[in-house]
Amino acid sequence: MSTQALRRRRLDDIEGVELNPVRxxxxxxxxxxxALAVIAAAVLRLAGVNLxxxxxxxxxxxxxxxxxxxxxxxxxxxxxxxTAKAVLYGTFIVAIVxxxxxxxxxxxSGGATAVNPDYLLTSMRGVTGVHDRATVEEGAPLxxxxxxxxxxxxxxxxxxxxxxxxxxxxTAVFLVEYRSKGRLATAIRFLVDVMTGIPSIVAGLFAFAxxxxxxxxxxxxxxxxxxxxxxxxxxxxxxxxxxxLRIVPNELREAALALGVPKWRTIVRVVLPTAASGLAAGxxxxxxxxxxxxxxxxxxxxxxxxINVNPGDGPMNTLAVYAYNLFKYPRNPGYPDPxxxxxxxxxxxxxxxxxxxxxxxxxxxxxxxxxxxG
Amino acid sequence: xxxxxxxxxxxRPYPSPSITEGPMSTDSTSADAVTLGSEGPLRGATTQxxxxxxxxxxxxxxxxxxxxxxxxxxxxIFKGLSISSALLILVILAGVAIFLINRAWPVFGAAPEEISxxxxxxxxxxxxxxxxxxxxxxxxVLAAPVAVGIALFISHYSPKRLSAALGFVIDLLAxxxxxxxxxxGWTVLAPLMVPSFVWLSENLxxxxxxxxASRTGRTLLTASIVLAVMILPIITSVSRxxxxxTPRLQEEAALALGATKWEMIRTVVWPFGKPGVIxxxxxxxxxxxxxxxxxxxxxxxxxxSWNIINAGNSTIPSEIALNFPEASGIRLAExxxxxxxxxxxxxxxxVVARYIVNRRAEFSGAN
Numbered sequence: 001m002s003t004q005a006l007r008r009r010r011l012d013d014i015e016g017v018e019l020n021p022v023r024x025x026x027x028x029x030x031x032x033x034x035a036l037a038v039i040a041a042a043v044l045r046l047a048g049v050n051l052x053x054x055x056x057x058x059x060x061x062x063x064x065x066x067x068x069x070x071x072x073x074x075x076x077x078x079x080x081x082x083t084a085k086a087v088l089y090g091t092f093i094v095a096i097v098x099x100x101x102x103x104x105x106x107x108x109s110g111g112a113t114a115v116n117p118d119y120l121l122t123s124m125r126g127v128t129g130v131h132d133r134a135t136v137e138e139g140a141p142l143x144x145x146x147x148x149x150x151x152x153x154x155x156x157x158x159x160x161x162x163x164x165x166x167x168x169x170x171t172a173v174f175l176v177e178y179r180s181k182g183r184l185a186t187a188i189r190f191l192v193d194v195m196t197g198i199p200s201i202v203a204g205l206f207a208f209a210x211x212x213x214x215x216x217x218x219x220x221x222x223x224x225x226x227x228x229x230x231x232x233x234x235x236x237x238x239x240x241x242x243x244x245l246r247i248v249p250n251e252l253r254e255a256a257l258a259l260g261v262p263k264w265r266t267i268v269r270v271v272l273p274t275a276a277s278g279l280a281a282g283x284x285x286x287x288x289x290x291x292x293x294x295x296x297x298x299x300x301x302x303x304x305x306x307i308n309v310n311p312g313d314g315p316m317n318t319l320a321v322y323a324y325n326l327f328k329y330p331r332n333p334g335y336p337d338p339x340x341x342x343x344x345x346x347x348x349x350x351x352x353x354x355x356x357x358x359x360x361x362x363x364x365x366x367x368x369x370x371x372x373x374g
Numbered sequence: 375x376x377x378x379x380x381x382x383x384x385x386r387p388y389p390s391p392s393i394t395e396g397p398m399s400t401d402s403t404s405a406d407a408v409t410l411g412s413e414g415p416l417r418g419a420t421t422q423x424x425x426x427x428x429x430x431x432x433x434x435x436x437x438x439x440x441x442x443x444x445x446x447x448x449x450x451i452f453k454g455l456s457i458s459s460a461l462l463i464l465v466i467l468a469g470v471a472i473f474l475i476n477r478a479w480p481v482f483g484a485a486p487e488e489i490s491x492x493x494x495x496x497x498x499x500x501x502x503x504x505x506x507x508x509x510x511x512x513x514x515v516l517a518a519p520v521a522v523g524i525a526l527f528i529s530h531y532s533p534k535r536l537s538a539a540l541g542f543v544i545d546l547l548a549x550x551x552x553x554x555x556x557x558x559g560w561t562v563l564a565p566l567m568v569p570s571f572v573w574l575s576e577n578l579x580x581x582x583x584x585x586x587a588s589r590t591g592r593t594l595l596t597a598s599i600v601l602a603v604m605i606l607p608i609i610t611s612v613s614r615x616x617x618x619x620t621p622r623l624q625e626e627a628a629l630a631l632g633a634t635k636w637e638m639i640r641t642v643v644w645p646f647g648k649p650g651v652i653x654x655x656x657x658x659x660x661x662x663x664x665x666x667x668x669x670x671x672x673x674x675x676x677x678x679s680w681n682i683i684n685a686g687n688s689t690i691p692s693e694i695a696l697n698f699p700e701a702s703g704i705r706l707a708e709x710x711x712x713x714x715x716x717x718x719x720x721x722x723x724x725v726v727a728r729y730i731v732n733r734r735a736e737f738s739g740a741n
Contacts, residue, residue, distance in 0.1 A: 052566065081634035088531055091523025092540070095610075098603045099547050102558045109561075170459035178456055188460050190728060191467055197657065197724035198717070199664020200552075201691045202470065205713040209473035218702070231466060238463070264452035292551020295666035295691065299698050320553045320667075327557050328671060347554045354549045362542070 025074040030066060030082055034089075037062035059090055106351050110344030114352075119145035119345055124317075125306040129332030136335040144331075144338075146346050148307040149322035152222070155311050156301065156318055157291050159226035160233055165283055167230075168237025169272075175238070176245040177267055189242075195235040203231040204296030211300070222311025225301035225318075229290045236289055240282025244275040277368030281361040288357035292350050294320040319346045470717065478711035480704055488704050499690075499712050501678035506689040506716070508682070509594055509669065510662035513601035518655045520602075521609035525651075528610075529617040530639060548607035556671030559600040564591030564672060571595070571683040582680040592674040594682040600668045605658035612654025612731060616647040649730055656727030660720050666691035690716040 037058045044054035066086045071079035113119050119142070127144030134140040171188070179185040207228035211219045248271050256266040272279070302315030303325055323346035330339035486494035524544070528537050571587040578584045620643045628638040669692040676686035694709045701709055 050569075077634055077637065081636040084636040084639070085531065088523050088527040091520045092527050092532075094520050095524050095547065095603075095606055096543065098558075099543060099550075101562060102550065102554065105558055105562055106554060167459045167462060170456045171463060174456035174460040178453060184460070188463055190732070192463060193728045193732075194721065194724045195463065195467060197660040197664070197720055197727075198470065199666070199691060199720050201664065201666045201694055202474070202713050202717045202720070205477075205694070205710055206470040206473055209477040209710060210469070212477060213473060217706075231470070234463065234466070262449055264448045267452065288549050292549075292553065294551065294553040295670075295695050298695055302699070320551055323557065324553045324667060324671070327553075327560075343557065347551075347557060350551050351554065354551065355546065358542075358545060358549055 025070065025078045025082070029069050029073070030085070033062055033065050033069065059093075063087060063090070103351070106344065106347050110341070110346070110348030113142065113341050113345035114348040116142075116145075116345075118143070119342070120150070121145065121147050123148035123305065123307050124322075127305070127331065129335070132330075132332040132335045132338040135338045142338050142341060144342065146319060146322055146342065146349065148304070149317040149319045149346060150349070151307060151309060152301075152316035153291065153318040153320075155309065156222050156225045156229065156297065156316065157287060159223065159311060160229035160290055161283070161287055163226060163230040164233035164237050164286065168234050168286075169241055169279070171234075171238045172241035172245055173267060175242050177263075177271065192235045192238045195231075196239070198231065200228075200232055200293050201295040201299060203228045204299035206231060207296065207300040220300060220302035220315050221313060222301060222308075222316045225297045225316070226311065228296035228300045229293060232293065232296070233286045233290050236286040237283060240285065241275075241279055244278030244282060245271060247278070248274045277364050280368075281365035284357050284361035284364065288354050288361070291353055291357070292320050294324050297321050298324065319350050322346050323350070471714075474710055474714040474717060478707050478714050480707040481711040484704055484707075489708060490705065495708065495711060498708065499715055502688055502690045502693050502712060503715065503719070504678060505594070505687040506663055506691070506719075508687070509598045509601060509689055510659055512595065512598035512682070513605055513662040514655060514659045516599060516602035517606045517609055517658055518651075521606050521654075521658070522613050522651055524606070524610045525613035525617055526639060526643070529614050530635070530643065544607045544610050547603070548611075552604065552665060552667040553671070555600050555604055556668040559596060559668060559672040560592065563600060564593075564596050567591040567593075567596050567599075574683055583682050585681045586684050588674075588684045590674065590685075592672055593684055594673060594687045597669045597672045598682075600672060601662045601665055604665060604668060605661045608661055609651075609654045609658040612657060613647065613651045616650030616654075617643055619650075620646045649733070653727045653729075653731035656723055656730065660723040660727060663723065664691060664716060664720050666695050670695045 040061070041054045041058040044058065045051055049057075063083060063086045067079050067083045070082045122143065122145040124144045125148075131140070131143055135142050171192070175185050175189060207224045208220070210227065211221075211224045252270050252274060253266055256270045257263065261269075297318050298321050301318070301321070303321060304315040304317050308314060308316045323343040325343075326339040326346075327343040330336035332339070481489065481495050484495075486492065489495050489498050491498045524540075528540050528544075532540060568587070568589065568591045571591065571593065574584040575587040579586075624642045624646075625638055628642045629635075633641065669689050673687065673689075673692060674685040675688040675692065675696065679686040690712050694713055697705070698709055
């Protein structure tokens with residue numbers, strides 16, 4: 001009796017665990033109920049119920065049923081476990097739904113226009129609301145494309161990468177190879193983290209203000225945009241590069257140094273090549289992060305309708321700003337569809353670029369991974 | 375001698391001294407060679423005992439290359455470059471504050487009548503700050519539970535193979551440009567929201583937040599939902615990372631004591647990961663505060679109002695994006711000053727969030 005009480009008290013000390021043994025349970029009921037929920041949602045949809053309502057309703061019914069079935073069959077603890085599982089699966093679906101909907105919308109609204117060579121190879125110079133009206137009313141072909149924006153995106157993003165990659169890499173080298181500990185390194189690491197949270201529009205304002213001080217108020221050009229993007233890109237490059245340099249085995253450094261190789265050559269010829277794939281993947285992801293930035297470029301670069309290949313001379317256009325402008329301010333507000341088509345096509349191109357960059361970063365990291373053993 | 379011949383290998387990636395030119399030679403520079411020979415293994419030993427990889431410091435390097443200017447020059451330049459890059463980061467951060475203050479300065483000297491609204495900068499920026507905070511807090515409240523659920527799902531429920539794929543999906547969610555989220559919110563989400571707004575105003579209309587419903591769906595609540603989707607990935611990735619750091623032995627101990635998986639998560643994983651989740655959520659808040667395009671496109675802006683299901687309200691970033699292209703003179707300074715306020719707010723939020731997350735990281739290192 002007394003040992004019973006003692007045992008009970010001890011187990012009760014563990015918060016959240018009740019003296020209530022778990023009875024063996026199978027996953028079968030869970031799977032069957034999930035299948036039933038999917039069927040129920042489909043049936044409700046076909047019966048004319050709003051899709052969102054049908055999905056949410058059958059999901060909630062699924063969670064409740066899972067709880068009840070397992071409570072009856074296996075008791076409260078298993079029921080709580082299975083209910084939690086059902087809820088967690090649900091959260092994941094909640095994340096998938098907007099992504100799928102968004103990708104579908106972009107592909108459906110912009111895919112057709114984006115593969116049109118006329119769209120890819122003409123700018124918006126001289127395109128007015130009159131043309132858009134003709135497109136809608138008389139069925140004239142859509143004129144005006146994103147050529148200037150594509151060029152602008154390539155130039156500005158390229159310049160931003162040219163600025164950020166060396167600075168980011170050298171900072172990572174400093175943090176890993178020269179001062180892995182110490183107050184300065186801690187402070188810089190912390191500030192780099194904080195810098196990743198700088199709002200993109202603030203980066204744009206910074207570039208604008210810097211250019212206003214250096215070259216006079218209202219100077220907007222491609223370089224200014226590249227500086228704005230660099231502020232956003234540098235911290236990403238530093239963090240990923242630091243992580244990559246850190247996993248280079250120390251034995252490699254020691255071997256090189258022991259052979260009398262100067263430290264900087266050790267870094268350039270041994271450490272960096274070993275980490276090359278990871279560094280390339282990190283840079284690719286950093287580019288993917290800034291290629292779709294709108295706000296900083298809107299502020300720092302301005303907008304133009306024609307082709308401008310000189311980042312030192314006046315406003316340029318980029319895909320994201322192009323999409324924003326045509327979407328928000330259609331060429332002909334009375335006939336917005338042609339402008340929306342162009343905007344969605346630009347969005348399609350952006351998504352394509354971002355997905356390809358993300359995929360290639362993954363592939364680079366996987367197939368050229370360094371051998372970290374020994 | 376030995377030193378020179380070692381130096382002669384500069385062109386090769388892995389210089390390997392042969393026996394004759396190796397550290398064994400007994401000439402005047404052998405002191406260097408001895409230092410070199412004795413330090414290598416010693417350093418290796420300390421490194422292994424010390425745990426985290428710490429490359430040899432510059433001082434010991436100086437002993438090894440003692441007295442050879444040619445080598446030191448390369449080292450000096452390289453080291454100088456890395457230090458100055460690192461310091462440049464500090465300069466950039468300080469520069470952001472300094473240049474924004476520089477451009478915003480006219481606002482602080484201007485008469486109240488010159489500012490938009492005619493009552494001074496404070497009363498101009500205050501409604502914007504409140505709008506920004508409301509939109510971001512709603513986004514955070516909506517996103518955090520879902521993000522934690524996804525993080526737990528990835529870290530403890532999904533099969534390993536699936537985890538990688540799910541990680542990619544979350545990465546994609548993070549990579550979609552904000553302007554596209556805005557366009558999607560305007561085109562797809564806003565019309566979808568209208569019926570629920572109507573329902574809210576009919577049934578909860580006595581609350582000031584739900585007084586009258588918008589007919590277009592272009593409201594602060596819609597914008598907040600889009601913001602929630604946008605900050606989901608950052609909260610998820612931080613949470614997932616701390617959940618994965620949970621000491622494996624503690625998890626197994628809980629399971630061995632007979633806990634179900636959910637009880638294990640509640641008693642081991644959650645207490646361990648909670649500070650990290652809080653930090654990650656605050657990072658998400660910081661991101662939402664600074665998010666521009668989604669709000670600028672979706673929200674049909676207006677003056678401040680408690681009603682979140684009708685047109686009205688604005689946020690600092692969208693105010694800047696919508697008005698900057700045409701602004702000049704004092705209006706420009708006003709917008710830059712609003713940007714400065716935004717910078718300060720997000721800076722504080724990010725510093726606190728990073729502090730919490732980093733403290734968590736140090737803590738878990740001890741386990």
